[in-house]
Amino acid sequence: MTAEIGQAAIFLSILSALWAIGLLCVGLRQRNPNAVQSGRNAVIATFVLISIATGALIYGFVTDDFSMRYVVEVSSAAQPLLYKITALWGRMAGSLLFWLWLLTVAGAVVIWQNRKETTDSLADYALIPIAIVQLFFIILVTGLIEGVYNPLARFPNGQIAPDGAGMNPLLQTPSMAFHPPTLYIGWISLTVPFAFAVGALASGRIGSDWILRSRRWMLFSWIVLTIGITLGGNWAYRELGWGGYWAWDPVENASFMPWLLGTAYLHSVMIQEKRNMLKLWNILLITLAFQFTLLGTFITRSGIISSVHAFAQSDIGGYFLGFILASTAGVLGLVAYRWKRLKSANRLESLLSRESAFILNNWLFVGLTLIILWGTLWPIISEAINGQKASVPEAFFNKVVIIPGLLLLFLTGAGPIISWKKITPNNFRRMFLWPMAIGLFGGAVTWGILALKGHTAPIYSVLCSFAGVFVFAAIFAEFYRGAKLRAKRQETSFLNGLNLLIQRNKRRYGGYIVHIGIVILYIGIMGSKGYFLLESDSLKLGESMQVGAFQLTMKNGFQEERENYIRAGVAFDVKKNGRQLTTMTPARHFYHKAGQGEQDTIESAIRHFGVNDLYIALGDLPPNINAGGVVNVQVYHNPLIGVVWIGVAVMVLGGIVAFAEKYQRKSRTLIE
């Protein structure tokens, strides 16, 4: 019965979404507060209806309702409760419903945030595009269109399966339970700033109001996407057994591109606030960022790119492409309609100024996005150009991204300290000289260390160290100067001054903390991508292998029974320079039920030595380990990989500090 209620709720939500779109349009046009209020209520109704549908599906999972097709495909009776619930987004039909549900939550939150506003506020305009996107997803999950079935549908003829197929074991880990929803939340909250941009165009209020309202949503989205992308990398690192966390796979790229564009937007809105420039650019940028969240789904669902993850071909890609094109055309139409109001009031005064540093930053972010898009779509592009399908490996991205990436790193330090309008010799001397000198010293030290270790011409590492140390010095100097000034003015201690400084301008100094996180992240990437070791060997019990300074000796095999799988593996003694350090136990899991996944998965052993990791993955286990069977072992030494996670944590912390700045400037007019 619950499944039927859920299905009915989905169908009813078509009406509530249409009602919302219709009444908001009419009400805002005719200045009819009752109609607008009714439109708002309809958005809430959509949220309630989709919540019912989502709840009904979760109920199906929890009660093991194997008459429901989706439940059978991703769950099974023995699956732990957590993974029965996360099965909600285990495959396409359910993940679309989950996406839709989050979208309705976003709509409800926008209404709640603006509940005290009169009925013609910008937020009401923004609800229209939100409701349109909701309607698109509602239609996808009804099951009326080809290529995707209704996640609440039962098997025809009342069939009931004895048990479900179970979720892929690779997904049955906590970080995989949280990685997809985090990404979804990030993508979906990107819909809101986009909706405000559209609302600004529609209402003609293209001042700073929409920027103020959308900025915080964007920042929220940015924080969540940063966490989500990192959880994905962390999951891949721990679960997939290839010792890395990022491989420029189309799916990874699809999550990374909206992040890049969102980051660009967070910077360019500052220019609009301070200098009233880039109005048009900001609207286009946020539109692009939103479209890239859909494009990601298109790339991964349409089957046009074959990749590890390529979700099988389905017709759904066509719908996404159609929606992307139609909504982009709609925005461009509105832009043309409002063309006169989008003109900038100010112009760039000099190429060497904070404005142009911001613009260069935006160019680089958008440029990087386009480079990554080009590489991701190269299989299609190359086929179109010369009829020969080709694709680019990881090396392409690593090669092409490095120079713009290092320039961006340099800008994270240069941007905050360069003066507005035009750099002066005085500004350069005061702000740049010392950080540059310290940066050069840092680069030289890195060169020395690497040369001693026998690495010749590590040009990019040296550049990265130079830029990183420069940024550190520049940002720390900013904190130091500001804190000292505050302390002096308030006649208090330096630490109190520092606290006051951050409290008074959380957005600015939160941003600087993010920049420090970026530097840390770059250093981690440099170490782990540039200097990892990989050794492979076939070992019998008692035999040893050497990886860098570590000696690993295979001690004994083991096997344990777990909740829904068997864990089997071997234990290794780990020594460094002859000194016993620890025991590591890489294993494989043999799941009793694996859905469409592999039943036998690699469970690497990872041990942290400071910020460096030793990582052991096992190949197929022979039945006769104790009788001299051979085990295939692959061992990685990943230097500085811990620094990657620390860097991201600092970035997220900075984001949260910036986010804590209250939305208090409503009454204060910004520079007009």
Added chain:
Amino acid sequence: MKQRRLKIIAASVILLVAMAFLVVAGIRSTSVRHFTPAALVANANAVDNQKVQVDGIILEGSSKWDAVNFELTFAVREREGSETVNVIYADRLKPDNFTDGGSVFVEGRYDATQNLIVASKLMTKCASKYEGAESVTMTSRAGG
């Protein structure tokens, strides 16, 4: 005023050209041609000793794992055909989801005389996520 605009335009153009150059150079030096097994066999001499990508089905019964030498050998079959290419993949673990009859993606250097790819990269489809044929069999199994 005019001069400044000119400078800004010049800077933008330089940036754009630099980026385009990066991409073109990157593609030139790394792009790997993609074939199906049949197309590779047909063009064998043209791509001898070049890096190629092949994607197809792991020929049923062909895969052999030699644990002692840490070596995986198998043949990739055309999806809807019988042409095959041999593959050797050494010193790397067999990826999860590698089973005869499954989808595979191989990248490596092609030796035309032996019709053999010495693979440097091997990917299987991420099984969690494919829908379609598989779920049909799943459904019929569940129904029956």
